[in-house]
Amino acid sequence: MTLQSRSHASALGYFKWAFVVTSAGLALGGWFGWQMTGTIGGAASIFFICCVLAVLEISLSFDNAIVNANKLKDMTPKWQKRFLTWGILIAVFGMRVLFPLLIVVIAAKIGPWQAVMVAASQPEQYAAIMHDAHLPIAAFGGTFLMMVGLKFFFDHEKDIHWVHALEEWASRYSSIRGIEIAIVLVIMLAVSRFLPAGEMTVFIRSAVWGLLTFLVVEVLSGILDMKEKALSGAAKGGLGAFVYLEVLDASFSFDGVIGAFALTQNxxxxxxxxxxxxxxxxxxxxxxxxxxxLSQYRYLEHGAFYAILILSVIMYMQTLYHIPEVITGLAGAGLIGVSLVSSIRWNRKKSRAELQSQA
Incomplete structure (x- = not known):
């Protein structure tokens, strides 16, 4: 059963499995807290932290869901199913468990098993390593997301504009090859000037790797989807789109994973x-x-990509100042909310115009 073939379900129906996982996860969190502390207060504390982390992840990921949907609607049914099964396993276990361990392995120059032991027996040291790795992570993730956002607006085929003057300007100059890369490099160099010499080198190197990763993923996605098209005769995305979405999800998850360590080191x-x-x-x-x-609310996608650009700028700014995660989450959710309201107003205006023309 494909995404398009299912009947129109109620909004709550789509969240059935999310509710199941929530119940199981919170129960597991409470039980884990009891096992760790042996007290009701300890169990309640872990239960509460799990709730806060879930809300943090949701608030930071509204734009992620919209961008996923934009890419997913053009994928073949087979790859849609694979992304929603394998992809979610990679997202949950790969980025939320293995990714922090990988950072510890690289930053501390220790083996994977040693990293697991540090996480299990020395959570404070584990959190300190993650905190020290925040600079290169923010530079890498911020650069990748900035390219994602700019690529949406610098598109000569884009004919729907929300912030009309700005987006029309971007669309007009999108024919200049490499303009997105030039903008990112200028911002990257400007931010790096405010960092100490040692941190400046790390920031620029990590940002360049983020830029290179985006370009490699773009090329790889195109090559893989061309092969998929040649084999199936379909112009829809397959493995290339899958790889793109997984790397995109990884970039989105950076902020949530780092922010989680402000609440717990476990x-x-x-x-x-x-x-x-x-x-x-x-x-x-x-x-x-x-x-x-996305087709019903014409500016919703615009709001998501503006939120991505804001998130990328915030990740850059976090290399200079501490910015609370609540601001990051509210900024993205607020932009999406405003774009939704604008879309509703446009729909109403269109309906009134159609009624008047019929009259």
Whole structure:
């Protein structure tokens, strides 16, 4: 059964599995807290942290769900199903569990098993390593997301504009090859000037790797989808789109994973909380595709990509100042909310115009 073939379900129906995972995850969190502390207060504390982490992940991932839906609606049914099964496993276990361990392995120059032991027995040291790795992560993720956002607006085929003057200007100059890369490099160099010499080198190197990763993923996605098209005769996305979405999800998850360490240093609790949030992102993605929400609300996608650009700038700014995660989450959700309201107003205006023309 494909996404398009399912009947129109109620909004709550799309979140059935998210509710199941929430119940199981929070129960597991409470039980884990009891096992750790042996007290009701300890169990309640872990339960509460899992709830906060889930809300944090959801608030940071509204734009992720919209971008996923935009790419997913053009994928073949086979790859849609694979992304919503394999993809969610990679998102939950790969990015929320294995990714922090990989950072510790690289930053501390230790083996994977040693990293697991540090996470289990020395959570404070584990959190300190993650905190020290925030600079290169923010530079890498911020650059990748900035390219994603700019690529949407610098498109000569884009004919729907929300912030009309700005987006029309971007569309007009999109024919200049490499203009997005030039903008990112200018911002990258400007931000790096405010960093100490040692940190400047790390920032620029990590940002360049983020830029290179985006370009490689773009090329790889194109090559893989061309092969898929040659084999199936279909012009829809397959493996290339899958790879693109997985790397994109990784970039989105950087902020949530780093922010989680402000609440707890226990990787099991982090995995439970962020994993619950990831399931809601999956459910939102399915709902957006099946209900055709992106076509019903013409500016919703614009709001998501503005939120991506804001998130990328915030990740850059976090290398200079501490910015609370609540600001990051509210900024993205607020932009999407405003774009939704603008879309509703446009729909009403269009309906009135159609009624007047019929009269």
């Amino acid at each position: 990787m099991i609790v982090i995995a439970i909380g962020l994993g619950i949030g990831a399931m809601y992102v999956r459910s939102m993605t399915i709902m957006l595709v099946e209900k055709g929400t």
